[in-house]
Amino acid sequence: MTNASHRFSEASLGEPTATLDDSRFSQGETAPPRYRVLAPDGSYDPDDVPDFDDETLRELYRWMRLQQVFDERMVNLQRRGEMGTVATGRGQEASIVGCSFGMERRDWLLPYGRELAALVRHGVSMRDVLLYWLGVPEANRLPDSNSLPYAIAIGTHVPVGVGYAWGLRLDGEDRIVTLFMGDGQFSTGEAQTAMNFAGVVDAPAVFFCLNNQYAISAPSEKQTAAHSVAQKALAWGLEGLRVDGNDVLAVADAMRQARELALDGTPVVLEAVTYRLDAHTTNDDPSRYRDEAEVDWWRERDPIPRYRAFLAAEELWDDADEAALDEDLNAQFDAARAEVAAFETGGVEGLFEHVYAEPTPALEAQLEDLRDFLAAHPMGDGYIEERPKG
Amino acid sequence: MTDRQLTLVQAVNDALHVAMAADDRVMVYGEDVAEQGGVFRATEGLQDAFGSERVLDTPLSEIAIVGTAVGLAMQGHRPVVEIQFSGFLPPAFNQLVQNVGRVRWRNQGTEAAPMVVRTPYGGGVRALEHHSESFEAAYAHVPGLKVVVPSTPADAKGLLLAAIRDDDPVLFLEPKRIYRSFREPVPEGDHEVPIGEATVRREGTDVTVIAWGSMLHYALEAAESVAASGVEAEVVDLRSISPLDRETVAASVKKTGRAVVVHEAPRSGGFAGEVIASINESAFWHLEAPIERVTGFDTPMPMLAMEDYYLPNPPRIADAIERAVSR
Numbered sequence: 001m002t003n004a005s006h007r008f009s010e011a012s013l014g015e016p017t018a019t020l021d022d023s024r025f026s027q028g029e030t031a032p033p034r035y036r037v038l039a040p041d042g043s044y045d046p047d048d049v050p051d052f053d054d055e056t057l058r059e060l061y062r063w064m065r066l067q068q069v070f071d072e073r074m075v076n077l078q079r080r081g082e083m084g085t086v087a088t089g090r091g092q093e094a095s096i097v098g099c100s101f102g103m104e105r106r107d108w109l110l111p112y113g114r115e116l117a118a119l120v121r122h123g124v125s126m127r128d129v130l131l132y133w134l135g136v137p138e139a140n141r142l143p144d145s146n147s148l149p150y151a152i153a154i155g156t157h158v159p160v161g162v163g164y165a166w167g168l169r170l171d172g173e174d175r176i177v178t179l180f181m182g183d184g185q186f187s188t189g190e191a192q193t194a195m196n197f198a199g200v201v202d203a204p205a206v207f208f209c210l211n212n213q214y215a216i217s218a219p220s221e222k223q224t225a226a227h228s229v230a231q232k233a234l235a236w237g238l239e240g241l242r243v244d245g246n247d248v249l250a251v252a253d254a255m256r257q258a259r260e261l262a263l264d265g266t267p268v269v270l271e272a273v274t275y276r277l278d279a280h281t282t283n284d285d286p287s288r289y290r291d292e293a294e295v296d297w298w299r300e301r302d303p304i305p306r307y308r309a310f311l312a313a314e315e316l317w318d319d320a321d322e323a324a325l326d327e328d329l330n331a332q333f334d335a336a337r338a339e340v341a342a343f344e345t346g347g348v349e350g351l352f353e354h355v356y357a358e359p360t361p362a363l364e365a366q367l368e369d370l371r372d373f374l375a376a377h378p379m380g381d382g383y384i385e386e387r388p389k390g
Numbered sequence: 391m392t393d394r395q396l397t398l399v400q401a402v403n404d405a406l407h408v409a410m411a412a413d414d415r416v417m418v419y420g421e422d423v424a425e426q427g428g429v430f431r432a433t434e435g436l437q438d439a440f441g442s443e444r445v446l447d448t449p450l451s452e453i454a455i456v457g458t459a460v461g462l463a464m465q466g467h468r469p470v471v472e473i474q475f476s477g478f479l480p481p482a483f484n485q486l487v488q489n490v491g492r493v494r495w496r497n498q499g500t501e502a503a504p505m506v507v508r509t510p511y512g513g514g515v516r517a518l519e520h521h522s523e524s525f526e527a528a529y530a531h532v533p534g535l536k537v538v539v540p541s542t543p544a545d546a547k548g549l550l551l552a553a554i555r556d557d558d559p560v561l562f563l564e565p566k567r568i569y570r571s572f573r574e575p576v577p578e579g580d581h582e583v584p585i586g587e588a589t590v591r592r593e594g595t596d597v598t599v600i601a602w603g604s605m606l607h608y609a610l611e612a613a614e615s616v617a618a619s620g621v622e623a624e625v626v627d628l629r630s631i632s633p634l635d636r637e638t639v640a641a642s643v644k645k646t647g648r649a650v651v652v653h654e655a656p657r658s659g660g661f662a663g664e665v666i667a668s669i670n671e672s673a674f675w676h677l678e679a680p681i682e683r684v685t686g687f688d689t690p691m692p693m694l695a696m697e698d699y700y701l702p703n704p705p706r707i708a709d710a711i712e713r714a715v716s717r
Binding site (some may be wrong): 141160165167171177201216353357362 | 447448458485494
């Protein structure tokens, strides 16, 4: 029970020790182990394979490929000037999709930017994902998706997610909140203080760390002296889990268990150790801060071929499946683009709506001023039209 | 309904009891609010009356207190959180900007975070460093957030109940210098005062004095003192900083032709600037003299030994009134 009256006990102070060494804590020399089912070449011990039915095993692959194909096509659009800045999940598909498969559809998902496949699986339309990166405000409506818009301001969604999860517990709902977080987020005050708070109010929350080794250009060792993100859970009284983030079976299995822990009142930090194969965003040039040899090392651990080798060994996937999937994913993307092209954005009224439940007199006056200006000077005498759009 | 003689802080407490009894979605949490009843006793008795799921003490984290309230509110709870002193609210400014004031707009009206952040603000109680700040102008600058400052016990109750029931998030700044300085009749039971409506506390014809919070009372004292020399000042209590009731201000200034704006916050970028700009837009051709302002200085809020030099007081306000009417 949270917030019960404080009752002092000597036992709560810990056992006295005669030497300081017995009262010393250390993180040791290296990071804690990571749970892994599939080796980088896709080999595995059949006894270790978590219990997923064959269709789920195939679906895991389809959704990883969806992330990959849609990411690649969005980047191509950006390169052609038909899209704003884009952040992809390249290399992190197993973490993103594995997390999604460990969740239930009724859970809440709070993303930060790279989790396209998880969002689409949760009910966000691909059209809205594209509209978001095009900067169209309507993209944030997210109807019936149990998700919130990307937390672009790093760490700011963590207190909100904790409050949301706390409320789910108070209402006796059998649901959790999953917060996607990058490794850099764990350095922010907002994330840290909210995770501490989560432990006190028993929030059914999973803090899913997509540890892709970089926060833009800052590698993990410049982010924290801790050997892992998962170990930070200890200080806040949470459970920590650590998993090979390029192994979709391990991630999905770990997330299922994290979800159960969270529902039982123990928030979890689940660290998926992965790698950002792409740039931070399409505006970034990673050759300025990391070696190609390092990237090559990780390319050999790409989660997609690894998992495809497993499916092939299980005789669940072949070249014909692959060709059909490629065709289907590209058709889905083309359809979403067509929906984007047909989408009509609202007028300037949309800027002023929904600031408050009812517009204030000041907002009404400002809207009228803007309308008057635009009526006298259509598109600001062309100035607004001529500004670059991407 | 009958009235009871209450202090401002008692009226806050009364409003919280009424709100929690009327709506079981209302929650109260913050630092030391439950077992202790708050350092100013504003939340006294709530945990006994409504239990420890609805009234609770939290970790020492202004960020998490404000940020978690957004999540609870989005999901149907009505959090009324306390920040122990407004001097400690700035860490949560990011939550106010990124989430509290933005949720409804960002989600295009599909989500909203109706919640209240209550916090004692302002100087004059001989408190320690960092306990006496007035940054209302910064919060009034946040789109989507409402900022309310009561100056009387009856308004404190009525505005707080309105804030708790408002569909938008409200920052409720409680002028702690006048928490216990006087009592007045406060309606029992339900009592709401609409947000966004200023009120005229003293009628006059020669000059309009605009103030809020504890400064309202110094403005009234100054108005009485200049009345001895034949100057009749009208005193407007803004009550809400955001949304600002520009009409009441304009109507008064059109009548008097002169204005003085008073606040205890630093002068540059202070909320007086917005009030004066508003008068410029609505009543410029009625003005007969430049608008005066009486404010704190562009320094940090000083420690207690020096605060009486910093805070506006009735003689400083009277001085400004004399300047405004003599030009």
